[in-house]
Amino acid sequence: MLDRLSHHTLLRHLLLTLVAGAALVALTYGLSPYRSYQLATGAAYLCATAGLTLLVGLSGQLSLGHGALMAVGAYACALTSAELGDAGTTGPLLLLLPLAAAVVVTAAVGGVVGLAGARLHGPYLPELTLTLTIVVPSITTTFADRLGGDQGLSVLVEPAPAGLGATFPLERWQAWIACGAALLTMFLLANLVHSRFGREVRAVRDDEVAARLAGIDVARTKVLVFVVSAATAGLGGGLLAVLTQAVSPGGFSLAFSLFLLMAVVIGGIGRLAGAVWGALLLVVLPDLTTSLADRVGSSPALAERLDGNLSLLVFGVVLIVVTIAFPQGIQGLLSSAAARLPRPSRPGPSPSSPTRSSPSRPTSTSSESIDV
């Protein structure tokens, strides 16, 4: 019985992923190259925000260093693609191997940090991960000859496969790559949330002592979540490297890490669907504020100061207001709004309700909302 139900969840997630994938492919044909590129960037962010929201919401571990983990992924990707390029590799391997390297290397770094963090409570893990955001850029300057210092590295990327036609825009191809990776991430994470492991993680978050008594290896569970979360951040970073065809430390500042956290908070901590909102905001908000800055800034100097800073300001204010006034975030608000709508055949608390789930649809069952 249980087996069949979980089978069901898997199938539904698979179906949803495929539908979303098809919709996205169709969508890219209607987008300008610039919008396609933005979509790709959003998808790269989504990998990181989905992993981060899982870490913060599901396991209660707060990381301020996911931007730095993305940097690790980006650099791993860049170095691998350079090696492969030197070795004369071409074709899909030149894309897939560097991304795989990004995931593996970042997961390993995440393992080390998670190992140290598994025993920590209170402000110590945030502090440790915060230090990471300082350390990673400083490593790139220390090993400038290998990592390119402040200039960073360029990343070898091939154009869209010839089979797609000569006029196929690179941006659309990039959007496909990034969206594919993001969908894969979401699919895996959604299943993880509803797996036995996901339940164990929640048990650990709620009460470590009780979880231990129930036979759960608390430290191992926490480390594993951190590894998974780091791996997705690494994938996101690798994708960013592929998209921009370059990496430099400047792109992964502390502020960037805070942006990721903000995206997660605004979307709704612990909600995969919220991570989509967050990623969307990360792409859209700077765009909006830039055009706003152009309009308000009477002089070019003022416009330059407003540019960037205005989005920082908006992000900060939103972060504060959301935390104080709407701690469940956008997805939480949507869920409660959906719950208030009269639904003719709303299933009661039946045995099947714990598995009613979908990462990208507002739902109202409490098992779905993994609020902190």
Added chain:
Amino acid sequence: MDRFLFLTVDGLARGATFAAFALALVLIWRGARLVNFSQGAMAAATTYVAYSVTTASGSYWLGLVAAVVAGLVIGAGTERLLMRHVDASQPLNTVIVALGLVLVIQAVLGILYGSEYRPMDVPFSRTPLSIGDQPLLSPYDLFVLGTVVAVMAALGWAFTRTDLGLTMRAAAFAPDMARLLGVDVRRMLTLSWGVAGAVGALAALLIVPTELGAHPHATDLVFVYAFTAAVVGGLDSPVGAVVGGLGVGLVLSYVSGYSGSDISAVVILGVLVAVLLLKPSGLLGHTSARVV
């Protein structure tokens, strides 16, 4: 050996400012059980206050007073207007709000002052004085050390000897009991934030002019080092903050002196991880039952 002496003294002078900054974090931690992640950004704002006042008036000292007062106001205001309204039953919330404040402060500073460094003058020479032919401390280093020692002594005296200090400690250690004894715990908390803001402002003003000058991000690194110092010393312990601050200053000084400065952040991370794994409550921290 001479070099070692020089690096030691230099490390102590830098460490003194980390210690003061760490102390600001400890003050708030003891009162509110939260780490003020916006301490660095607040201090960055106060260095701009000092910069503006000094530029307008020509007086370093006026700028210094203005910065400290601004730190007091920003700290107390943050508690009154912001932190008080956060649902603190989830520790995550206070951290996130503080981080939001970091973004807001840095954005406002960027909009007001732009993102170029504003060099700031110091009131004393920064050329090291020599003893024999061994260069040691500069007059400015002496000023820094003297100021920090004076502030620590004043705070130590205020907390142990005055009625206000006693009520502040009581409010921090045992808020419920303090309330029954007539202590306005909320006001004490606001005051703690104010004092922390002022101490942080002073620490930032001592260190920022020795680097590139006022900048929205000028205190980011100072904050991380001071946080590390506070964790190493034990977040509960003011003495630990001082020891941790001096320790971090020394480590940074030796590392940059003997190896080239770029790996100091890595070394600090190593120290932090080692302390967290070996003694998570910090070297001088304790986890005693609070009220019996």
Added chain:
Amino acid sequence: MTAPLLQVRGLTAGYGGAPVLHDVELDVPAGSIVAVVGANGAGKTSLLRALCGTIGVTAGSITWDGSELSGTRTEDLVRRGIAHVPEGRGVITELTVEENLRLGHVWRKDKADGRRATDEVYAMFEPLVRRRGSAGHQLSGGERQMLAIGRALVARPRLLLLDEPSLGLAPKVTAQIMALLRRRCDETGLTVLLVEQNVRSAMSIADHGVVLSLGRVVASDTAERIGADDDLRHAYLGF
């Protein structure tokens, strides 16, 4: 007959939604010791908390010296003459004996009298004298209790709310503290609302006794009669 110093009428209070006190009536005449007894969980501590406003009062009135007490902020109680020694004593372990005592009168304008009151406390509880400089966590249980009561007394309250002073103390120490308290009341006109599980020691110094069971007052009489009533003891106090 004059109105009691503290008068509780129809008090209903509790944690969150659920009330744990129901319709409690209580009179505490000035200068007397009133003892409230009851089994574990009867609501004794909750009664004192309701008086102090640390738990929610949903109905009833608390009249203190002729005016309504509820609505007073907890931190203002001591200024209105009510000192509370909570369950578990509330000694601040990080502070020394001297500092704990200083905290008791730190809000008072009359510093000289605060010092005088402190000296009186040292005279009353002599064991504290040698411990002046010790931190709270170094004290024995009895010393802590003395310190907690002493810290309340230096505020020169008119009413002392005392929650289970006998908890964890040897009978001899309890008796000693009770006797000192009784003497203090007789000498200074202090009023005490004492909450106890230890019926015998409570009734030995009290003027009036109140029995609480499941949040309701089930008996209220002179201390002597409450102490002698075996049926009551069997029914509500479990021995």
